[in-house]
Amino acid sequence: MSLKKYLLAPGPVPVPPNVLNAMAAPMIHHRSPDFVELFAEVKEGLKYLYQTSQPVMILAATGTGGMESAVTNFLSPGDKAIYVNGGKFGERWGKICAAYGVQTVEVKVEWGRSVDPAAVKAALDANPDAKAVYVQASETSTGVAHDIRAIGELTRNLAAITVVDAITAMGVVNVPMDEWGLDVVVSGSQKGYMLPPGLAFVGVSEKAWRLNATAKCPHFYFDLAKERKNLETNQTVFTPAVSLIVGLREVLKMVRQETLQGVFERHDRLAHATREGLKASGLRLYPVGTPSTAVTAVMAPEGMDGQEIYKTLRTKYGVTAAGGQDQLKGTVFRIAQLGYADTFDTITAVAAVEMAITTLGGKVNLGAGVKRAQELLLAK
Amino acid sequence: MSLKKYLLAPGPVPVPPNVLNAMAAPMIHHRSPDFVELFAEVKEGLKYLYQTSQPVMILAATGTGGMESAVTNFLSPGDKAIYVNGGKFGERWGKICAAYGVQTVEVKVEWGRSVDPAAVKAALDANPDAKAVYVQASETSTGVAHDIRAIGELTRNLAAITVVDAITAMGVVNVPMDEWGLDVVVSGSQKGYMLPPGLAFVGVSEKAWRLNATAKCPHFYFDLAKERKNLETNQTVFTPAVSLIVGLREVLKMVRQETLQGVFERHDRLAHATREGLKASGLRLYPVGTPSTAVTAVMAPEGMDGQEIYKTLRTKYGVTAAGGQDQLKGTVFRIAQLGYADTFDTITAVAAVEMAITTLGGKVNLGAGVKRAQELLLAK
Secondary structure, eight states, X not given: OOOOOEEOSSSSOOOOHHHHHHHTSOOOOTTSHHHHHHHHHHHHHHHHHHTOSSOEEEEESOHHHHHHHHHHTTOOTTOEEEEEXXXXXXXXXXXXXXXXXXXXXXXXXXXXXXXXXXXXXHHHHHOTXXXXXXXXXXXXXXXXXXXXXXXXXHHHTSSOEEEEXXXXXXXXXXXXXXXXXXXXXXXXXXXXXXXXXXXXXXXXXXXXXXXXXXXXXOOSSSOHHHHHHHHTTTOOSSOOXXXXXXXXXXXXXXXXXXXXXHHHHHHHHHHHHHHHHHHHTTOOBSOXXXXXXXXXXXXXXXXXXXXXXXXXXXXXHOEEOBOOOGGGBTTEEEEOOOSSOOHHHHHHHHHHHHHHHHHTTOOOOTTHHHHHHHHHHOOO | OOOOOEEOSSSSOOOOHHHHHHHTSOOOOTTSHHHHHHHXXXXXXXXXXXXOSSOEEEEESOHHHHHHHHHHTTOOTTOEEEEEESSHHHHHXXXXXXXXXXXXXXXXXXXXXXXXXXXXXXXXXXXXXXXXEEEESEETTTTEEOXXXXXXXXXXXXXXXXXXXXXXXXXXXXOOTTTTTOSXXXXXXXXXXXSOSOEEEEEEOHHHHHHHTTXXXXXXXXXXXXXXXXXXXXXXXXXXXXXXXXXXXXXHHHHHHHOHHHHHHHHHHHHHHHHHHHHHTTXXXXXXXXXXXXXXXXXXXXXXOHHHHHHHHHHHHOEEOEEOOGGGBTTEEEEOOOSSOOHHHHHHHHHHHHXXXXXXXXXXXXXXXXXHHHHHHOOO
């Protein structure tokens, strides 16, 4: 048979079979009572996931569309925004702001490190006119987490809002929007949600809505205020991505069944075993800062090309992981157990990495990483 | 059993079972060779559908996102644009332009009528500085078609471009982009494409690309020039809606198999039988202008509420059609056989309308419309 395939990339991720089935049901009309009922249900499920009493808007777009809405709906051209740039996605906040004429103050973070909240505080102190701080909860390009809780605290009593790209964090790690004072939180369907790509989600605090009322950056398709109004009657402004919202109902049911705590503990357990396993294999992890729970960035062993490891995983072993992006191309490869993932996905990940490196003639403690992962994953 | 359901609305439309199955396959990664191969195939299929040698960009958004991209990627704030406003979607062109600071010249068309190309010519003559004409091929709110061929001819030798919303026209009626000199053509997945909503498509002529090079309206997520560049390597700029693109491959295969001519003739045959059938039932059609092939707008009989007919179709007969929008609410209802539709969808449509009106105590020639539709649909 052809190679059996395993999707262990930081998104898109495997979609559970019951969700695939649900999405294969006949199409329903978005202005029909069936849809209204469905939408009412997912609306509540999203509040549970976001740990918020605020409405969470659903956009027919992938994550970057959600990020764009988090700029254009809250700022005006000429406004000043601080953004944390510690990787490809941090950099994207700066590019979106620039595209809309928003002045940016960059908090540059060396790739592989987490931002020091003191650096954000210094930027806020130096720029009391800044309207917002843009940051990633998990910077997928470097496999590093930023301390969004600390950043939320910094702006809690300021006029500025904290805007979090939680695309590889929501449904993976704890992002209690209300408790942590996070004002705008963006997520996307193809990560912790276990869905195909095509939906973006945006939660908005009362403080951010006040900023929205004066925001002048042009926008039409991504209009969060109109979406909030339509949410009241369980509708979207424009045609929604119906089949993905049908899938959303199923995954939100699964999350409730497992509980948020269960979801977070499972991801933490798998990510921890992956990291410790790969270290026992003799590999070095890329992050110097707090590692992301969503994705593990691994250094290619001395003298090896990370892209070759990534390709060998795919072509010889059927495992789709991810290579390095931009300046990390060749230096690292990335592997994830995200969303619909459990114990033996982690075992597969560690075993496959050991075997791919061995296949390429690299030095690795074959079996040692798997054993370490087994120890950590043993059921109590 | 609960009521068996029939989706006969002007989008979303039924998705063929083989397409639903294809989309229920395990997720693939968008940077993998599997996806690249898939994308190469749909890229060619879209050119066939659009009848163009130009690349057709795929956006993860619903139709309005595509419409927005057709404004922001070609115009600058302060530019002047002419738009044909003969219904809710024509009006939307004006709203999008206004959101981005584009000056608009409105060619107002009475609802129910097709635009007179002479009125567009007059607007072009009076506004030689206009950069673009925005128009619908099929105005879904009124069930009316505009003569986009004539409008394409008007701008062929001018600097201005013709931008067509072909959302309920592509894959339904002939829209030969290159031959008719249409510069930007927008379509969406949930109409003639027979897919769930969530993809927008934008074809762009060489003339429009030249305008793109100087366009200053801000945009980031919808960046057609970057998408064109990425198309060369069979990729999208941001994460694409993978499962819908998997479905797209299937529907494009079906279109090729049926041939474009076959697709157009089938829709024409069904729409013609619907119109003539409903007239034989004693009903009056709403359009005064050229009726749209995608959707038939029907007047509620004297003294009846169109919304009641629409609701009765749904609640008593399981048929999801559409009501009237905005000023037409109550006056008309709309019924479509769009995409995955054939003979007995039309029979069902005409029979259900007759039966719903009879149920409501209205006057209708029960059976007469169905007989007329049968006559017109008899296989030769």
